[in-house]
Amino acid sequence: MKSDVELVSTGSELLSGRTVNTHAQTLADKIRPFGLRLTRDTTVGDDLAAIADCVRSALARVDIVFVSGGLGGTSDDLTRDALIQIVGGGLVQYPAALAALERRYAAMGRPVTDVARRQTLILDRGEGLLNPVGLAPGMAIELSAALVGGVSNPAKKMIFVLPGPPREFVGVLEKEIFPRLGKMGLPVFQALENLLECTGLGETEIAERLEKIGLPTPEIEVGYCAAMGQIEVRLTVAPEHAALLAEKTPAARAALGAAVYAESRIGLEEAVGRLLAVQKKTLATAESCTGGLIGHRLTQIPGSSAYFLGGVIAYANASKVRDLAVPQALIEKHGAVSEEVARAMAEGVRARFGADFGLATTGIAGPEGGSAAKPVGTVWFALAAAAGTSAKHRCFPTTRENVKLWSSQLALDLLRRRLQGV
Amino acid sequence: MKSDVELVSTGSELLSGRTVNTHAQTLADKIRPFGLRLTRDTTVGDDLAAIADCVRSALARVDIVFVSGGLGGTSDDLTRDALIQIVGGGLVQYPAALAALERRYAAMGRPVTDVARRQTLILDRGEGLLNPVGLAPGMAIELSAALVGGVSNPAKKMIFVLPGPPREFVGVLEKEIFPRLGKMGLPVFQALENLLECTGLGETEIAERLEKIGLPTPEIEVGYCAAMGQIEVRLTVAPEHAALLAEKTPAARAALGAAVYAESRIGLEEAVGRLLAVQKKTLATAESCTGGLIGHRLTQIPGSSAYFLGGVIAYANASKVRDLAVPQALIEKHGAVSEEVARAMAEGVRARFGADFGLATTGIAGPEGGSAAKPVGTVWFALAAAAGTSAKHRCFPTTRENVKLWSSQLALDLLRRRLQGV
Numbered sequence: 132m133k134s135d136v137e138l139v140s141t142g143s144e145l146l147s148g149r150t151v152n153t154h155a156q157t158l159a160d161k162i163r164p165f166g167l168r169l170t171r172d173t174t175v176g177d178d179l180a181a182i183a184d185c186v187r188s189a190l191a192r193v194d195i196v197f198v199s200g201g202l203g204g205t206s207d208d209l210t211r212d213a214l215i216q217i218v219g220g221g222l223v224q225y226p227a228a229l230a231a232l233e234r235r236y237a238a239m240g241r242p243v244t245d246v247a248r249r250q251t252l253i254l255d256r257g258e259g260l261l262n263p264v265g266l267a268p269g270m271a272i273e274l275s276a277a278l279v280g281g282v283s284n285p286a287k288k289m290i291f292v293l294p295g296p297p298r299e300f301v302g303v304l305e306k307e308i309f310p311r312l313g314k315m316g317l318p319v320f321q322a323l324e325n326l327l328e329c330t331g332l333g334e335t336e337i338a339e340r341l342e343k344i345g346l347p348t349p350e351i352e353v354g355y356c357a358a359m360g361q362i363e364v365r366l367t368v369a370p371e372h373a374a375l376l377a378e379k380t381p382a383a384r385a386a387l388g389a390a391v392y393a394e395s396r397i398g399l400e401e402a403v404g405r406l407l408a409v410q411k412k413t414l415a416t417a418e419s420c421t422g423g424l425i426g427h428r429l430t431q432i433p434g435s436s437a438y439f440l441g442g443v444i445a446y447a448n449a450s451k452v453r454d455l456a457v458p459q460a461l462i463e464k465h466g467a468v469s470e471e472v473a474r475a476m477a478e479g480v481r482a483r484f485g486a487d488f489g490l491a492t493t494g495i496a497g498p499e500g501g502s503a504a505k506p507v508g509t510v511w512f513a514l515a516a517a518a519g520t521s522a523k524h525r526c527f528p529t530t531r532e533n534v535k536l537w538s539s540q541l542a543l544d545l546l547r548r549r550l551q552g553v
Numbered sequence: 554m555k556s557d558v559e560l561v562s563t564g565s566e567l568l569s570g571r572t573v574n575t576h577a578q579t580l581a582d583k584i585r586p587f588g589l590r591l592t593r594d595t596t597v598g599d600d601l602a603a604i605a606d607c608v609r610s611a612l613a614r615v616d617i618v619f620v621s622g623g624l625g626g627t628s629d630d631l632t633r634d635a636l637i638q639i640v641g642g643g644l645v646q647y648p649a650a651l652a653a654l655e656r657r658y659a660a661m662g663r664p665v666t667d668v669a670r671r672q673t674l675i676l677d678r679g680e681g682l683l684n685p686v687g688l689a690p691g692m693a694i695e696l697s698a699a700l701v702g703g704v705s706n707p708a709k710k711m712i713f714v715l716p717g718p719p720r721e722f723v724g725v726l727e728k729e730i731f732p733r734l735g736k737m738g739l740p741v742f743q744a745l746e747n748l749l750e751c752t753g754l755g756e757t758e759i760a761e762r763l764e765k766i767g768l769p770t771p772e773i774e775v776g777y778c779a780a781m782g783q784i785e786v787r788l789t790v791a792p793e794h795a796a797l798l799a800e801k802t803p804a805a806r807a808a809l810g811a812a813v814y815a816e817s818r819i820g821l822e823e824a825v826g827r828l829l830a831v832q833k834k835t836l837a838t839a840e841s842c843t844g845g846l847i848g849h850r851l852t853q854i855p856g857s858s859a860y861f862l863g864g865v866i867a868y869a870n871a872s873k874v875r876d877l878a879v880p881q882a883l884i885e886k887h888g889a890v891s892e893e894v895a896r897a898m899a900e901g902v903r904a905r906f907g908a909d910f911g912l913a914t915t916g917i918a919g920p921e922g923g924s925a926a927k928p929v930g931t932v933w934f935a936l937a938a939a940a941g942t943s944a945k946h947r948c949f950p951t952t953r954e955n956v957k958l959w960s961s962q963l964a965l966d967l968l969r970r971r972l973q974g975v
Contacts, residue, residue, distance in 0.1 A: 146591045148582025149778050151575050155596055160570025169568045171603065172596040174577060181593070188610075335668035338627040342668075347628055354599075354629055356566045357718075396571075416866065418845070422852025423838075426845025426866040433920055433953055435844075441868035443876075444838065444848040450863040450906065454876070484872065498855055528660045530686070531855055 135170045136162065137189040141200040141210055142295050143176040153297055154199050161304060165312045167195065168322075177201060182213035186290070190217070190274070194288050200295030202267040204249035210292065214254055218272060218290075222252040225259035228268040235266065257292070260307035267294045269303040271311060289315075323373050325380045327364040328393040328402075330544050334362055340386045350375055359533065360540030361399065389553035392544070399543040400428040406550040407438035407488075414546070415484035416442030417455050417476040419467065420494035420510060424539045440484045445476065451493075455479030468493050470511055470522045477515035477522075488549075489515035492542050496534045510538045514545050521545070557592045558584065559611040563622040563632055564717050565598035575719055576621050583726060585744065587734045589617065599623060604635035608712070612639070612696070616710050622717030624689040626671035632714065636676055640694055640712075644674040647681035650690040657688065679714070682729035689716045691725040693733060711737075745795055747802045749786040750815040750824075752966050756784055762808045772797055781955065782962035783821065811975035814966070821965040822850040828972040829860035836968070837906035838864030839877050839898040841889065842916035842932060846961045862906045867898065873915075877901030890915050892933055892944045899937035899944075910971075911937035914964050918956045932960045936967050943967070 138158055145152045155172035162169065170193065173185045182201065189196045201210030211222060228251040236243045250267040253259045260269035270292040291308050293300045329337060334357050341364075347353040350372040354365040366383060368376045384391055392402045407414060416425050422444060429439045443454045448467050451457040457475040465471045473493050481489025494510025501507035508527040513520055523545060527537045560580055567574045577594035584591065592615065595607045604623065611618040623632030633644060650673040658665045672689040675681045682691035692714040713730050715722045751759060756777050763786075769775040772794040776787040788805060790798045806813055814824045829836060838847050844866060851861045865876045870889050873879040879897040887893045895915050903911025916932030923929035930949040935942055945967060949959045 146577060146581050146594065148578055148580075148585060148591075149776055151573060151578045152594075153573050155568060156570055156573045158570075159568050163570060169570075170598060170600075171607075172568065172574075172594075174594040174596075176592060178592075185593075333663075333669070335626050335666050335672075338668045339666055353627075354565060355625075355627060356571065416845075418848070420852075421849070422857075422861075423840070423845030423848025423864070423866065424852075426840070426868075427843070427849045427957075430842075430844025430846075430868065430918070430957070431954060436868060439844075439868055441866040441872040441876075442845070443865055444845065444863040446848075446852065446858060446861055446863035447906075454863075454865075454905070483876070484869075496852070526660060528657060532853060535849075535852070 134166050134168055135193045136167050136195040136197060137170060137193050138172045138197045138199065139182070139185045139189055140172060140174040140295075141177065141182050141198065142174075143207065145174050145200075146176050154293075154300055157297065157301060158197060158304070161301070162312070165309075167312070177207040177209055179209045179213050179216075182209060183216045186213065187217055190288055190290070195291070196289070197291045197293060199293045199300055202250060202269070202292065202294050204246040204267075208250070211252065211254060214257075214270075214272065214290065214292070218254065218256050218274060220254055220256040223255045224248075225251050225253045225268050227261055228253075228259060228266070231261065232266050257290075260292075260303050262294055262299055262303055263306045264302035265294055265296060265299040267299070269293050269307060271308070323368050323370060323376055325366045325376060326394055326396060327366070327380075327384060327387060327391050328395070328397065329362045329364060329387055329390040330360055330392055330399060330540060330547075332362070332387065332390040337362060337364060337387060337390070341383060344379075344382050344386050346379065346383060348375070348379070351379055359536040360544075363396070389548060389551075392547055392551075398428070399540060399547060401432050403543050403547050403550065404429065404432045404435055404438065406547065408434070410550060412487040412550070413438050413440050413484075414488045414490060415440045415480045415486040417451075417480035417489060417491040418442060418444050419446060419451070419476070419492055420496045421492045421535050421538050421542070422446060422496075424535050425490065425492065425542055428539055428543070440486050443480055443483070451476060451479075455483065466505070468495055468505055468509055468511060470513075470524065473511035473513035474515070474520050474522050477513035478520055481515045487516060488546060489513075490542055490546055491515075492538050494534065494538060496531045496538075498531060508534050510534065510541075512538070512542050512545055514549060516549065521549075556588050556590055557615045558589050558617040558619060559592060559615050560594040560619045560621065561604065561607045561611055562594060562596040562717075563599065563604050563620065564596075565629065567596050567622075568598050576715075576722055579719065579723060580619060580726070583723070584734070587731075589734070599629040599631055601631045601635050601638075604631060605638045608635065609639055612710055612712070617713070618711070619713045619715060621715045621722055624672060624691070624714065624716050626668040626689075630672070633674065633676060636679075636692075636694065636712065636714070640676065640678050640696060642676055642678040645677045646670075647673050647675045647690050649683055650675075650681060650688070653683065654688050679712075682714075682725050684716055684721055684725055685728045686724035687716055687718060687721040689721070691715050691729060693730070744789050745792060745798055747788045747798060748816055748818060749788075749802075749806060749809060749813050750817070750819065751784045751786060751809055751812040752782055752814055752821060752962065754784070754809065754812040759784060759786060759809060759812075763805060766801075766804050766808050768801065768805060770797070770801070773801055781958045782966075785818070811970060811973075814969055820850070821962060821969060823854050825965050825969050825972065826851065826854045826857055826860065828969065830856070832972060834909040834972070835860050835862050835906075836910045836912060837862045837902045837908040839902035839911060839913040840864060840866050841868060841873070841898070841914055842918045843914045843957050843960050843964070844868060844918075846957050847912065847914065847964055850961055850965070862908050865902055865905070873898060873901075877905065888927070890917055890927055890931055890933060892935075892946065895933035895935035896937070896942050896944050899935035900942055903937040909938065910968060911935075912964055912968055913937075914960050916956065916960060918953045920953060930956050932956065932963075934960070934964050934967055936971060938971070943971075
């Protein structure tokens, strides 16, 4: 069997605009340890012909197809009927699921209805998979050449059928399908992956630097995942090219230099937190335009109370003067969004909290408040420490939300670079 | 043209287990007013042949196909090449997008690189759609019979191509594609919809209260969208039942009572902000377990500086004593997570900032720090005003991130109810 798998997600609610389909993400993440790779997810409504068409097409491309949803007892639950169109046979009661359902209804003191009983039906050509969380069982259906006309290489293919509700999907997957995957003797293809989490460089700059050192190569795939001010670079190879990956990764790291803030999947707030914890340093924040976002990000990390003492959200100028000891004259002379005020804020919060580092932001998040000299998106950053205070200035010509996000990113990165000495 | 549309979402990250694909939900929700119905979403990796295959198959089934992602300038951006395999032609520079890119880079003081420039290429058989939020433009490609061999009913088909990042996807959709959809003479089915944004009631409680007043009816559909501590109730009818909707909406509002915080799609931070602005009141925050999240949420709203003065992130107990005048003895006697300390924090920050309202949180976000008496998730809230201080207590047995989110929600709602007098 090949390691590529597909998912067919059924359910009109997934295409209604009300519900986000999380099955693809869940499945891809959970089957990776088995060396399985999700190559396609097709989401389709409660439509018999469409479901059958999607499953049939998927079986033509890959050896293992997961199908989710449509296993209840009501009129819009059509997955079993669609599968019969493909593999033939009929429906039988799955005794273990029926017994579990009867126990559950007895506990609730309710009679078992026909609609309820219908959801414990399974294909007679399949095997029932008990649902540890809900009522409708899943199914494992093995396809032989005789069963699937017109499907290429039908020597041995598998359909795993899972209930649609996310907790039941995961329950059947982990409890019933994982043991079966383990026994299937899959030729485990475990792609090797090295991560370089970057900040301060754009995706295009990163790509150009990597191109200069010959990446990607035919063997080394380069993938990018860009979030706000944070780009994950993935170098991926098949196991036989492990040596090449080991050789090229340091070159990639060197090419990207100080932009690399971690080599595992963590955010800047966690990278900064780890550095503070290891170096036994403390931090206090003075936030104006970011309004608390930096504090919020830092405190997302468990254990942050060891190094984050707190801060002042100095949104009004009066707070900058009163709580951070910024001289009123400085604000009047240079404006609240200025290098001078940012420096005073950082030093003020450091002194107030008795912290090793004081980190400050002051800027114009917009959409109002900009001027020709200081357009919307103008932000000053300062970092105060015993050794002195440094400041930086950027302009993010974007929305209010993004100015805040980018600013929190740049502020954390200022501290990260100081802590790493890069 | 028929009203069925399909989406092809491209991007290996969507199948990697790291990212949830939200495009189908967004698109289905946003195209509904045009009478368009999403019938299938196919998510596929950065694979030229697979993307072309998916788009081709979709075109065989429906008249309008949306394609997202793969429009950047790096080696894994393959959507343009895949589309050329289907519609032919080549690539041209889209001057408006290039000009926007050059302006953006100039504002950042960075040189325009070749990789950056590459993302402003579009198909010469398509029309560029300016990206109001990012750099890579979208495309509108009209297919005539001559262009698509083997596609059924190819008289007139449309491919709309959208950037992958969610905000850019929405930006291009709303700003560029909506006007084009409006002009395409679609048989518009404009459902009428009334919204009730609720907090403080669960989905089943809401459903039960609505059932009691006879909702849904055969004419009035009731839809739910639940986020963290916030549930949107949608009452939807076809245009001919407008009178019935107008009649039933006040009854639904009355049945849900004080839980309804808005009748348009806004968050609690915006509802609170509007109330503060109208009543000309000011607010200061004292955050311990929420770590700045409440300030962050309040400052997401443009113009929040009119009513939000700032606050103290009193993460360390020393800050509670020093910056909020919480008596040390109070912390020693009752613990930092207690009604007494929450009240003192709210009163302390109100006094320090000279605000009309002081809002405080103190709790155990976890995963460490819980005890039998005060398990992880225990949070105290207090709201101080001239008329006096009120306090509230909740336990959220969930993750650190969710404790913080729920806490910010409940704190904002405490203030919202006070401002509304409900």
